Amino acid sequence: xxxxxxxxxxxxxxxxxxxxxxxxxxxxxxxxxxxxxxxxxxxxxxxxxxxxxxxxxxxxxxxxxxxxxxxxxxxxxxxxxxxxxxxxxxxxxxxxxxxxxxxxxxxxxxxxxxxxxxxxxxxxxxxxxxxxxxxxxxxxxxxxxxxxxxxxxxxxxxxxxxxxxxxxxxxxxxxxxxxxxxxxxxxxxxxxxxxxxxxxxxxxxxxxxxxxxxxxxxxxxxxxxxxxxxxxxxxxxxxxxxxxxxxxxxxxxxxxxxxxxxxxxxxxxxxxxxxxxxxxxxxxxxxxxxxxxxxxxxxxxxxxxxxxxxxxxxxxxxxxxxxxxxxxxxxxxxxxxxxxxxxxxxxxxxxxxxxxxxxxxxxxxxxxxxxxxxxxxxxxxxxxxxxxxxxxxxxxxxxxxxxxxxxxxxxxxxxxxxxxxxxxxxxxxxxxxxxxxxxxxxxxxxxxxxxxxxxxxxxxxxxxxxxxxxxxxxxxxxxxxxxxxxxxxxxxxxxxxxxxxxxxxxxxxxxxxxxxxxxxxxxxxxxxxxxxxxxxxxxxxxxxxxxxxxxxxxxxxxxxxxxxxxxxxxxxxxxxxx
Numbered sequence: 001x002x003x004x005x006x007x008x009x010x011x012x013x014x015x016x017x018x019x020x021x022x023x024x025x026x027x028x029x030x031x032x033x034x035x036x037x038x039x040x041x042x043x044x045x046x047x048x049x050x051x052x053x054x055x056x057x058x059x060x061x062x063x064x065x066x067x068x069x070x071x072x073x074x075x076x077x078x079x080x081x082x083x084x085x086x087x088x089x090x091x092x093x094x095x096x097x098x099x100x101x102x103x104x105x106x107x108x109x110x111x112x113x114x115x116x117x118x119x120x121x122x123x124x125x126x127x128x129x130x131x132x133x134x135x136x137x138x139x140x141x142x143x144x145x146x147x148x149x150x151x152x153x154x155x156x157x158x159x160x161x162x163x164x165x166x167x168x169x170x171x172x173x174x175x176x177x178x179x180x181x182x183x184x185x186x187x188x189x190x191x192x193x194x195x196x197x198x199x200x201x202x203x204x205x206x207x208x209x210x211x212x213x214x215x216x217x218x219x220x221x222x223x224x225x226x227x228x229x230x231x232x233x234x235x236x237x238x239x240x241x242x243x244x245x246x247x248x249x250x251x252x253x254x255x256x257x258x259x260x261x262x263x264x265x266x267x268x269x270x271x272x273x274x275x276x277x278x279x280x281x282x283x284x285x286x287x288x289x290x291x292x293x294x295x296x297x298x299x300x301x302x303x304x305x306x307x308x309x310x311x312x313x314x315x316x317x318x319x320x321x322x323x324x325x326x327x328x329x330x331x332x333x334x335x336x337x338x339x340x341x342x343x344x345x346x347x348x349x350x351x352x353x354x355x356x357x358x359x360x361x362x363x364x365x366x367x368x369x370x371x372x373x374x375x376x377x378x379x380x381x382x383x384x385x386x387x388x389x390x391x392x393x394x395x396x397x398x399x400x401x402x403x404x405x406x407x408x409x410x411x412x413x414x415x416x417x418x419x420x421x422x423x424x425x426x427x428x429x430x431x432x433x434x435x436x437x438x439x440x441x442x443x444x445x446x447x448x449x450x451x452x453x454x455x456x457x458x459x460x461x462x463x464x465x466x467x468x469x470x471x472x473x474x475x476x477x478x479x480x481x482x483x484x485x486x487x488x489x490x491x492x493x494x495x496x497x498x499x500x501x502x503x504x505x506x507x508x509x510x511x512x513x514x515x516x517x518x519x520x521x522x523x524x525x526x527x528x529x530x531x532x533x534x535x536x537x538x539x540x541x542x543x544x545x546x547x548x549x550x551x552x553x554x555x556x557x558x559x560x561x562x563x564x565x566x567x568x569x570x571x572x573x574x575x576x577x578x
Contacts, residue, residue, distance in 0.1 A: 003208060004118045006137045008035050011230075014138070018131045020230050021068040025275060027233050034140055036235045037067070037261075037275040065260035066275060069228050071248040073131055074259055076223035077102045080109045087128040089189045097183040102225050103213055104176070110136060110209040111180070111201060115194065126193035135229050143211035144304035144505060147173065152500045156509035159455030160516050161297045161315040169301075170207075177206040214302050220246040220259065228259045236303065237276035238310030241267040244277060279303075279310060296515045306511045314345035315516050317451060321385045330395040331384050334409045334420045340381030342444060346519045347374040375526040379444060384423040386439035391432070435543050438534040445527050448520050455513050455520075 011027055014020075030036040072079075080098075084091040090112060098105045113132045119125060146154060146166045157163045180201075184190040194200055216232035217225050223246075231244055244261050261275070269275065279294060295314045296306045319340040321328035332340070387393050394410040409417045411426050419426060427436045534540055 003114060003139075003141045003205065004137050005139070005141045008138060011138055014131075014134055015230065018073060019070050020073065021065070022230070023064055023066055023068075025066050027230060030235070030274060033235055035138075035233045037233065039269040039271055039273045039275060041271050065262055066242060067231055067234075067261040069231060069259045071258045074220070074223065074226050074228050074248065075106060075109065075132060076220065076226040077105055078223055080105045083109065083128075083130065089193075090127055092187050093184060093190050096187060097180055103210075106213055106225075106227065107176075107206065107209045108180070110212065111205065114205060114209070115197075115201065118199070120198055124193075126190075126197075131229070139212055141208070143208065143215055144502075144508070145211045145215060146301060146304075147207055148211055149505055150500060153502065153505045153509070156458055156501070156506060157512070158458045159451045159453070160509075160512055161295075161317055162301060162512065163454075164318055165297070165301065173207050173210055174203060177203045180206065211304075215304060218244060218259075220248065222246050222248045226259075231259060231261050234261065235274065235276050236279050236307075238279075238307050240264065240276045240278040241269060241273075242275045242277055279307075296512050300508055300512055305508055306515070308511065308515075311515070312345065313347075313515060313519055314343065315519055317342045317344070317447060319379060319381055319385075319447065321381075325385065325388075327388070327393070327395060328385075330407060330409070331381075331420075333407055334395070334417055335381055335384060336420065340379075340385075342377065342379040342382070342447060344375065344377045344519055344523045346522050347376055375523045377444070377523060379440070380421050380424060382440045382443055383427045383436060384420065386436060386443060387423075387427065391436075392430075432539065432543065434534055434537040434539045438531065438537075438540055441527050441531045441534065445524060445531065448524050448527070452517060452520050452524070455517055458513070 008027060008029060015022065024041050025037050025039055027035055028038055030038070080094070084094045090109075093112070094105065094108060098108050109132070112127050113130065113136050115126045116129055116133045117137050142148065146157065146162060147169055154166060157166060181195075184194050213227065216227055218228055218232070220226045220228075228244070234242070234244075242261055242263055244259060246259055247257055248259065261277075263269070279299070294302075294311060295316075296308075296311045297315055299306050299311060319342050321331055321340075325331070392412045396408050396410065397405045398408045400406050407417075408415055409420055411423075412430070416423075416426055427433060430436065
């Protein structure tokens with residue numbers, strides 16, 4: 001099913017039809033960013049409430065909304081339920097394939113609207129049309145989220161924190177689509193409407209609907225996750241000049257009921273200036289809170305680009321138990337959710353120290369001024385995976401009052417099942433705590449080194465490709481330099497691809513690799529410094545010394561036996577020779 005995208009120039013007709021008001025602004029194509037909101041005339045928002053002071057030279061009261069969207073156009077869980085009451089066929093589909101999550105229900109609604117909007121002249125109408133039936137045609141056919149990258153483009157994520165996350169997301173989307181196909185096929189009406197039409201829905205349509213939802217969803221106090229037409233076309237920025245406000249709880253018939261977009265206090269915009277909102281939150285006075293709140297990986301995963309001025313220098317890596325650990329499955333079962341992971345945050349970037357210096361971070365005892373960055377990391381499961389039965393961990397099955405068995409974890413003879421997620425605190429009281437810490441640090445070093453090696457391998461391949469390009473075309477380097485100057489540039493470069501990789505995608509992947517490689521490199525240096533300190537710890541030295549003595553004794557015990565065996569072998573050889 002091809003998404004029937006239409007020109008954004010036709011949007012005013014839709015807005016007037018459904019009473020979406022734009023004041024002194026317009027939605028237009030913005031170079032490098034797709035569609036966005038721009039000012040038509042100058043506006044300003046003062047902190048006072050005197051309307052006379054808020055009049056612009058164009059007669060616009062800047063305290064009024066830039067965009068006003070009626071409440072009945074906002075797409076959220078309750079709106080999907082209302083539509084199900086109006087269309088009995090959609091009710092059948094929702095009851096069969098929905099009610100799993102708000103996102104899943106909204107995706108079902110979007111898929112139906114896509115089918116209705118792309119109906120061919122000789123096809124029957126699949127469902128009752130809504131304002132969203134036409135609005136989905138204004139949404140982009142290409143969203144540069146990693147789930148919509150090509151296989152070759154996703155290879156650029158190798159070694160990053162998104163490599164496994166994107167792969168898992170695609171598998172989940174494929175599973176959802178398969179369920180959608182199966183469950184809708186069991187309903188005669190939807191079996192005909194979806195699967196016997198000329199162009200049936202494809203997996204790409206489901207992935208596209210998911211990309212729309214994740215990149216455009218707003219959190220409304222009244223309804224939770226929601227998609228708001230027209231406001232969802234406003235681009236995000238680390239220095240926003242506008243914010244949205246939920247007024248859907250206003251009394252019925254109120255002139256300001258719905259969701260509105262307002263200028264932030266003290267902001268001024270001139271004609272042709274772009275109107276932007278923050279990545280988090282909707283209040284007009286939270287500019288500082290809106291910055292540095294998302295890791296680069298999360299921003300790329302959700303929005304398809306990275307704003308270097310609005311990120312936390314942090315990442316999350318998956319952690320797996322040792323493959324030869326006989327207690328691995330038991331440890332994972334008791335540890336529970338969330339899945340084991342290593343979280344790393346770089347609190348000092350480019351030599352500027354972060355003011356956050358919590359006492360509970362994992363860099364205690366280190367000379368942070370000797371490290372290139374102040375690193376804070378957490379990995380609760382690492383302590384659990386680095387202890388074994390000889391250290392005092394044990395698992396037993398206990399029968400509950402209802403007769404069902406339950407796996408319990410014991411440490412030093414005590415039941416600590418409920419403390420599995422905080423095993424570090426239990427291990428820290430043991431006399432061999434420094435040794436356990438050394439094991440953890442060593443394991444995390446290996447995990448980080450593995451990711452760095454994989455990441456650098458891709459980076460090297462890309463660098464070689466870039467060198468080849470410079471030899472072939474001298475002006476290619478100039479284009480790359482221009483891209484580096486504008487980190488938020490997301491130009492449509494579908495006609496300027498190299499080896500099937502879009503340059504905008506390659507640039508965003510390179511930014512992610514650069515940020516995460518810096519974080520990992522700093523973490524590796526921090527861990528190496530701690531490892532060196534632990535190797536000189538008296539407890540560790542004594543333990544390793546005793547282990548060496550034990551091994552030497554074992555060798556000495558085996559030596560006489562080996563000598564007797566060698567003598568017997570020689571005697572046997574002599575007998576054979578004679």
